[in-house]
Amino acid sequence: MTLTRSRGFVHRPTYHKSPSSPLFLSPPVRTLPPSTASLLPRHWPAQQPSSGRFPLLLSWPRARRLLTGMAGGGDGTPAGTTGATSVYGEKESGGSRVRSESGVSGRIERTETGGRWRESSFRESYELYKELDGTEDPMLEPIAGRSLRVLVDALRLYGPEGVVCSFNGGKDAVLILHLMRAALAKYLYDKMRDARRRKGGRAVSEANLDEEVPVDTLLAEGYGELLTGRCRAIYFENNQTEFQEVRDFVWDTQRQYDIDLMVFHSNFVDGLSECLGLQEEQYGNDKLAFVLGTRRGDPNCGDQGWFEPSSTWMPPFMRVNPILDWDYGSVWHFLRTHGLPYCRLYDEGYTSLGRKDNTWKNPALRNEDGSYQPAYLLADWAKERAGRIPTGETTLECELRDIDARRRKIKEARSASLVVIGDEILKGKTSDANTYTATKELRATGIPLRRVSVVSDDEDEIAEEVRRQSQKFDVVITSGGIGPTHDDVTVRAVAKAFGQRMAINNDMLNRIKLAFRINDGQPLTSAQRKMAWLPEFATLRTAPSSAGAKEWPILQCENVFILPGVPEFFRKKVEIICRHFLTSNPIFAKRVVLRAVEEKIAAHLDATVEEHQEVTFGSYPFFHHASFKTIITLEAAEETKVEAALEALLGRLDAEWIVKVEDSDTLSVKSDEMAAAAPPTQNQEEQRAASPSRTEATIHTD
Structure with a gap:
């Protein structure tokens, strides 16, 4: 048949x-x-x-x-x-x-x-x-x-x-x-x-x-x-x-x-x-x-x-x-x-x-x-899955695959986020310096910081935010909340975010004994025991160099790095992460400084953006600066794409609008450099006389 x-x-x-x-x-x-x-x-x-x-x-x-x-x-x-x-x-x-x-x-x-x-x-x-x-x-x-x-x-x-x-x-x-x-x-x-x-x-x-x-x-x-x-x-x-x-x-x-x-x-x-x-x-x-x-x-x-x-x-x-x-x-x-x-x-x-x-x-x-x-x-x-809402999986094999996938994201990371933890930040008792540090270091590595959130010292709030960001971004960095006091709950919160138990980490225990010169049999203080109490599947990471051997390890739990909130310590740890644990993805950038206001260049910029969609453009106005009025930035992962987009943009702009073109994407421009680029007008002379001899103009964005 x-x-x-x-x-x-x-x-x-x-x-x-x-x-x-x-x-x-x-x-x-x-x-x-x-x-x-x-x-x-x-x-x-x-x-x-x-x-x-x-x-x-x-x-x-x-x-x-x-x-x-x-x-x-x-x-x-x-x-x-x-x-x-x-x-x-x-x-x-x-x-x-x-x-x-x-x-x-x-x-x-x-x-x-x-x-x-x-x-x-x-x-x-x-x-x-x-x-x-x-x-x-x-x-x-x-x-x-x-x-x-x-x-x-x-x-x-x-x-x-x-x-x-x-x-x-x-x-x-x-x-x-x-x-x-x-x-x-x-x-x-x-x-x-x-x-x-x-x-x-x-x-x-x-x-x-x-x-x-x-x-x-x-x-x-x-x-x-x-x-x-x-x-x-x-x-x-x-x-x-x-x-x-x-x-x-x-x-x-x-x-x-x-x-x-x-x-x-x-x-x-x-x-x-x-x-x-x-x-x-x-x-x-x-x-x-x-x-x-x-x-x-x-x-x-x-x-x-x-x-x-x-x-x-x-x-x-x-x-x-x-x-x-x-x-x-x-x-x-x-x-x-x-x-x-x-x-x-x-x-x-x-x-x-x-x-x-x-x-x-x-x-x-x-x-x-x-x-x-x-x-x-x-x-x-x-x-097959048309009847499923795309949330977390509920099988052992999916859980194990997801854990491994999140850890694999680290090396090939293309996006990052930062969770700043501390009531002192939300109450205005201290300023947040770590966001700038993280942005700068990640930027130099070619990994954009896509989101920054600030949460209180609440275990459930931290866990929810870490869980959400770990699923959305390749790398998550936390700042603060890892000390020995009652309000330092970040480590427990991260464990809760991934459904992991807290357990004594023998590697950390040995490091603590060595750092504090504790002999075998000598009891640890409650603060020292808390430092060794980590998420069950967490990893302690150090820089692969002799200089890093004495460094206090960085705690990694899946695709989350848990860092201290003290700016000096945070900066050192972020530098190690970016230089040793992440793959560098160079970003090629150009900066065009213009005398023209944004209204004059808007149509030309829009046309260039439409033609070169693989390049990221930025336009930033400087309303009160005498020497220039607008800075345009161009960024891409391939240098040839940036060069092509720059050529197209400059071909549309009037030559007299252009003050300077350089290999940079910063928004910090020294006034005397701009003054040297063009003859001063009477208005510029008056403004210069009323301002310090050397100033720095910077745009601040949210």
Whole structure:
């Protein structure tokens, strides 16, 4: 039969029972065994065609397993009803949803279902592996096998206890979970098969590496005792912001597939740290691989590969990205072809799930009568996120990518902002000298200072401002609020802005001991302890030179540099940042000093600006200066563009208007230099007699 592809799915319009054809089931769901009904896609009852048939895109072997109850316990009981975790915390058949004793109370929960994987879950997962590994499906064949190999390699390197997937109930997370359990089944199957060979005196070699032993044989001979690993996952649950349907689906999935689920009631970074701590406590090592749902089309994916080590500033772990080559259509094709359950919100018009306050039904799926089509019918996959308000992401992989992306911004920075902190500035008790310093140094590096804000010594206000600016600009510099007193709250505020915990930084602790000559065992003062209490993933940076070795380090948290407010110290730190941590982007500039007022040159300037839009022009009037009336500046990243724009401008201006053209973009011009450029008039002589012999004219702008 000929296959036709539409919207990324394979459709076969007729009823067959061949191994390569789908099964079209006509009985309603209510007439099927309970074990089967619980496994069918949630959208079936709502999507019943007028013909009374339910189209299910399944291969015949998988459909037969569904109808005979093999996907459950093998005896007709639904999968996931033994040793499961209740959504509401009650015990169910020997299992319960409990809080981990090793975690922070109220922040971590752990499913308690025993150490072994249920044999029924193992059987069903291994069948899924065999289907995927040998698939001839034109859409899945190029990508499914590769994804499984990546996951099997991760299990081989880290062991089942060291591989954890992130599961938030979204479609990509569902895909990851099922690939994970299929790969785990393959890993454990090989382990049982190899143990059987060794017991029989046969060495494991390439010749018998792919030898197939029936699963029933292995289990009947007692090798089921080697099913010691279960599919591990972490879930960040938020009762306030998360859809109840998503939470219910996560726990339904945990029960159905016997998942070892860790639940965190904290932010992503805290949860990551807690997970690494639990790993070391329970398994005696901190080697961990996180399986993430990163796809190549995702924001900030960059050039990530299948295995991507964590950044040097983070705790050591390995990112595993098995679905890099998957797209929206292949994800849905996989879920529906294999009859795998997903959150019912996807059948109500949602195509990308986030928080309740930033997620809406996708308008591309809206019908004329106001109803919505299911997510898998989205024709234009580029509109996958059309129902999402562009706010912060809510998945672990996005959080980790965003942290790395913000840190990578530093080296290639093209914009900067400054947050000046201190009630003394807002109350007029002291002037702000640091804005001028930052502007001057950044300008010399070729990075424009785009925004300056002044906030009070309020932790929440500082955190909100830093969070907002860190997302908008490549580099953020803070000034003030890092001393030992009660109103110095900047460091804590920056940690709060990025959801990081405060912790003792051993590097800073050693520097403090060295600076204050504190011997081992000698107690630190409260002020010294506060100096060592930093954001968990912060970095201490110094200039890469011998002269900088004795310098007090600069604190960097993601793309934010936290500097002191004392002008002398601030200036030194900004100079180090600009000279050593940022890439210089030279700006070429010209300055034209004119005797003509702005009204005379406006039309000529407008015409030049229109022709040379890659050049930044500035026009500044000097109303009370005798020698000149206007200064025009031209700036660009390429010298040839500035020269071309300058030539065009000078060609439009009267020669007698031009006082001076030079390589500068400042607005400070000495009066005697201008006087030397042109003969003085009677009015200029009178003004010069009434003014100091040497003055400097400067324009002040906001």
